Amino acid sequence: MNWQALRTIFQHEMARFWRTPWESLASPVVSTVLYFVVFGAAIGGRIQSVEGISYGAFIVPGLIMLTVLQQSIANASFGIFVPKFAGTIYEILAAPVSFIEVVLGYVGAAALKSVIIAVVIYLTALFFVDLPVAHPVWALAFLILTAFSFSLFGFLLGIWAKDWQQVQFIPLMVVTPLVFLGGAFYSASMLPPFWEGVARLNPVLYLVSGFRWSFFGQADVPVAASLLAVAAFLGLGVGAVWFIFRTGWRLRA
């Protein structure tokens, strides 16, 4: 294990985050505030409560998950796609490192950025609603595991993508719909039975549900199923990255 290399990659990626604090932190905060204005104040004023929780509070876990998924994928995909695009990746490939250092460095940094953003959104939400966390340790565990899993997907996306369009296509066309349809802004039980069945096929539903449970103690699906979903995402991501570095797919000819 080349710890120095892992630390170097990690710090390098985090430096990029702090170098542009406005883009890194302010924009998620601004969009969160907008969601509160639209969903919390305008719409939430008419919905009152979902399963006994004020609508404004109810959407916060989903809102955080939405941002964590988007930010994880965006950060990790750009983190590896930019060197690939610019050609500077040669240095990583020629360095005495294995996929472990590279993945932990890039994915770890991307995941930490998402977690920081999630915490900032949570703190922002506190200005608008009363938001106790019923199971803080589980909340943090769901947050970290989700951030890491989707950073892995972002990393894979960055390796797979051959141009900028592809880097942006997946988050826009796949992830955002999955999050919106995954119960970020409503409970799956509010849907008609047929659509509730469809929603249960959406893997993101399990993440949102589990995360929401850690806040309010209520969930659309059993918590164990949510944990299993996160573990499955993580396992898939790790397996795919391992395969890529073993075969050199799209990295080494």
Add this chain to the structure above:
Amino acid sequence: MPPIIEVSDLSKTYASGTAALSGVTLDIREGEILALLGPNGAGKTTFISILCGLVKPTGGAARVGGHDIVRDYRAARALIGLVPQEIAVEPFETVMNTLRFSRGLFGRKPDDAHLEKVLNSLTLWDKRDARLNELSGGMKRRVLIGKALSHGPRVLFLDEPTAGVDVNLRREMWAVVRDLRAEGVTIILTTHYLEEAEEMADRIGIIDKGRLLLLQDTAKLMHEFGRKRLIVELAAPLAALPAALAGHGLTLSADGTHVRYDYDTRADRSGIARLLAGFAEAGIGVRDLETEQSSLEEVFLRLVEEGA
């Protein structure tokens, strides 16, 4: 002293079916400058890329400092610095930071004093806080060398270090390479500039179509494969060469004042003595003699033709 790099039967066939490298075997001595010469697509970059870990070999083996480049890649790569052909830098990073990053990637603890030394040797110390996108192309190329040297490698690969570089900068680059050699760094460079190989390298390897056609000491190569030309200045102009001298393959200059004779230094006899005797017999006075050695470029083109 064992060779720093041992390459045996190294081959690479790309997924497309292109055989970029076919059974290359060579040893590289510690501390030497080896130039790899060959036309575009000859396999020079593939060769370097395999040794550095950018490309996976499909056959054969290679060791750097005794470490297998595949099985023991960490130890092998730790000894290597690579300066790629294309200039690829992070535009918004500073010179110093990009060197720090490279050093860290190779598992070395931060050492700004070492990086200062490297930057000074590349006359980049003044630019240490400049962003890379503010630098000229030549400076960026030197930054790439600095990155490759940041972890103190024992072997430095320079893939076409002077491609697209002006004359002054090329001289500057050569000086840097010589200084590095003086410090004991083994240098493998690829080049299109035959003049460069001739001027810089201790040994020259000629690659074409993925095969190593020749590997030899530069001076010996020049000596053995060099064709020489003898120019005979005549005491008085001739209208035509006399029939007695027809067998020598001579060429008379347009104004009849010079005779040109090409000979091969590899041949047992140069034929010069016989030629001059022939001049004497034919009663032609000789004022002066001059010889020209063929350039490496001619040697190279001839070898590639013979190898084809």
